[in-house]
């Protein structure tokens with residue numbers, strides 16, 4: 001089979017997660033779930049596939065995500081559907097279609113794969129994972145502070161060094177005044193703008209600030225700043241968000257060009273960036289989107305949310321710090337000892353993680369225990385069964401034991417013994 005047709009390779013921009021990567025993935029998701037729950041958020045699961053028009057209407061026709069990066073296709077019923085490129089649109093759709101706009105606030109978290117047909121590179125994939133949280137129904141600046149602090153708490157708990165960049169793109173009134181000024185400014189340089197930005201001059205001038213083209217970036221650097229166009233209310237709102245972050249001692253830098261890549265934001269926008277292999281990459285992005293629910297056909301519902309980029313967090317996360325939970329192995333010596341060993345493995349699983357290799361001779365099975373990373377092997381033979389004890393052979397060094405050490409342990413106090421040895425100290 002030629003390489004081009006080799007269907008044992010994953011599709012470009014998509015990858016398998018195995019070994020330490022998948023262990024790191026589990027830790028990141030578990031940690032973020034606990035942090036989201038500690039802020040009062042509960043789980044929502046939405047489909048991976050939605051009508052294409054949902055994303056076009058919510059994220060904006062003119063964004064890169066909708067214009068260039070969607071995985072869209074016509075299904076067997078002739079309808080255009082898309083793999084979700086992000087989670088907020090689906091959560092808003094779910095809130096409306098399940099009538100939850102009558103029960104506000106809704107504080108929801110989700111995680112799962114997202115799809116964007118972008119050019120793959122380190123930290124940018126066509127299938128990537130986000131952990132998102134959405135607060136629908138709360139319009140106070142303290143809710144923005146809560147969302148930002150949730151991101152801060154998650155990253156801190158994972159031991160990831162990052163910097164917070166924050167901006168306000170104001171309310172509708174602030175933005176219309178600002179857009180007019182932007183058009184006036186960029187029109188002077190129309191011929192230097194990229195083709196996309198030239199088009200956006202008439203369709204959506206704010207998007208020019210988000211361009212990745214070098215020439216556009218140069219012009220954006222000296223463009224008028226949104227800060228001069230915020231209404232009194234929008235400026236006061238932003239001030240209260242920043243004061244709240246100050247109260248929590250969360251450091252931030254104001255970045256006046258931070259408009260984010262999707263159209264639905266207003267007021268607060270923010271990103272946490274981390275240094276990944278010498279590159280500064282956004283690992284969390286979010287902001288307020290007070291107009292979206294109404295724009296999608298629901299009532300007016302103020303909202304604020306964020307998404308962690310799990311793949312990039314894994315790149316910033318030191319997986320070598322991962323403390324795998326201790327693993328116990330149960331080994332029978334001869335065929336006749338199998339039932340007792342099977343029972344013992346079942347009993348210990350109430351408290352511990354247990355591997356129970358079943359194929360090959362004792363030596364081969366012992367090797368499997370080592371390969372699985374077991375802390376100790378509990379060996380059950382004729383003698384052990386007759387006298388109600390197990391031989392515990394340590395396979396690793398730990399607090400109070402060394403690899404190779406063997407101890408005879410009474411069957412009656414086995415759990416207590418394991419708790420005090422393998423499960424005490426820094427290993428747990």
Ligand code: AMP
Nearest residue numbers: 086123124125128282283284285307309
């Ligand atoms: P966004 O939905 O664009 O606001 O992105 C939120 C976060 O998701 C970003 O800060 C990234 O960490 C992550 N992210 C976005 N696109 C990708 C991608 N193509 N590959 C990996 N991570 C991504």
